[in-house]
Amino acid sequence: MGKAANFQKLVRNKCESGSITLDNALSMLKSMLQTQPRPSISSFNQILGTITKLKHYSHVPPLMRSMGDAGIKSDVVTLNVLINCFCNMGRVDFGFAVLANIIKQGFEAETIITLSTLLKGLCLKQEMGDALSFFNKIVEMGYPCNEVTYGTLINGLCKSGDVGEALQLLNLMKKGRIAPSLRIYNTIIDALCKEKQLDEALCLFKQMNERKIVADVVTYSTLVHGYCGLGMWKEARGLLDEMGNHGISPNVVTFTILIAALCKDGKVKEAIQLFEEMRKRGVEPNVSTYSSLIHASCDSGQWEETMRLLEDMSEHKISANIVIFNSMIKYLFKEGGALKH
DNA sequence: CTAGGGTTAG
Incomplete structure (x- = not known):
């Protein structure tokens, strides 16, 4: 194995170890900036992704600036990490500015990841009207929305109290032959229970069974909560x-x-x-x-x-x-x- | 290497 491949593996192992701290990640990235020949962009991406997972979003934009100063070229993954950080910092507007750069490089199959990230950004800001019209635009432009895209919007709608719209999206994805996952069902069932629409929640629960999706402890706990909310102790x-x-x-x-x-x-x-x-x-x-x-x-x-x-x-x-x-x-x-x- | 949820207490 070559030196570069070895290094990449080292970084990956460190990042996936689960015990990495922000300081570890920062010092690793710093030394990588001074290493010659340059480690590959994916090693940098790995570290930026780790910092994002640790929720230290605001560290990422300045780090990317110093990478740029060091002559390191970002790729689509780097830009997606940046957009994700902006979205989590409540600056979905900055995220859209970065999108312009990605689109300049041409459309790729993975652009749907970028678009789903931005959709989440709008949902986080509770701008559900914008989120819905952005989603419609994605569909109109012919991007293949996947389970995550739908899941993102459905979660946003549920958290903003619009379960009705969430249910419509659930039907839309079924029509598009995209199978809703357990997490989507759990999200909607929870929202229905909180709205005291227990019958609807049980209906979805039944539908899950028909679709061979196995309920987990979260599904059951959510329904127990629903019954309790109506004082139905025996059923709970x-x-x-x-x-x-x-x-x-x-x-x-x-x-x-x-x-x-x-x-x-x-x-x-x-x-x-x-x-x-x-x-x-x-x-x-x-x-x-x-x-x-x-x-x-x-x-x-x-x-x-x-x-x-x-x-x-x-x-x-x-x-x-x-x-x-x-x-x-x-x-x-x-x-x-x-x-x- | 990049996107989603995760049920509970005042």
Whole structure:
């Protein structure tokens, strides 16, 4: 293997190690700028991509400027990383300016990645009208939208509260023979549940089965949340058992959804019961689980229970956070509660 | 090497 290929492999291994920090990446890139002969652009891309994954978006544009100063030529991948960073920094407008450069180099099959990235940028800014018309433009110009393109827009619509439009897009992609993935179904089911359109959500759940898409713990947890939101405890509990029959174990989030809902409805006793059940089943609670229980115990004036839960938390090496302290402070200052303790 | 989600607590 040649020296250059070896180097590229070294960079790749380092970036994929999962333990790389921003400083590692920056110093690696810095030394690469001084290396002769120049490492390939893909090695630079790899590092810029890593910095992006670490969410240090604002570092990328100046780094690319110093690469340009050092005479290193960007390729489409480099520019896509740059656009992605601009989008995540809320500067989708800068992203579109870079698009002009890419289009000057001619259209390529992978241009759809650039366009999908920009679509995400518009969604992040909650400019859904612009996002929809940009999507239509992409279609009009004949770019082959793929599952990710649809997924990006569907997620944006769901998060902005427009599930209706999201459902229309789901149908559109089916017409275009693009198979919706599990993540798309999970996104829409979650949005429907939050809008209390449980029937619609269950309809999609059924449709998933027909399409041989296997629901995961997120799908089930989302539906449990939906049932809880309507106070349908029996159904929520039933689904918890049903997922087990499908070989999917409820996790800490699934249990916390149910526990929180029971707490909110004043069913503290049942919540504690479920809390104990999850422990017996080997699922460890997290700070959100405790938060729900502590809030409920404060609300019902059961200070001893609150203290017991706090102790329990510290035994499990979980620190209380601002949410938990808020519940306790609220209790201590209301109705002279602080005087009693 | 570049694009999407990820369900929970006040």
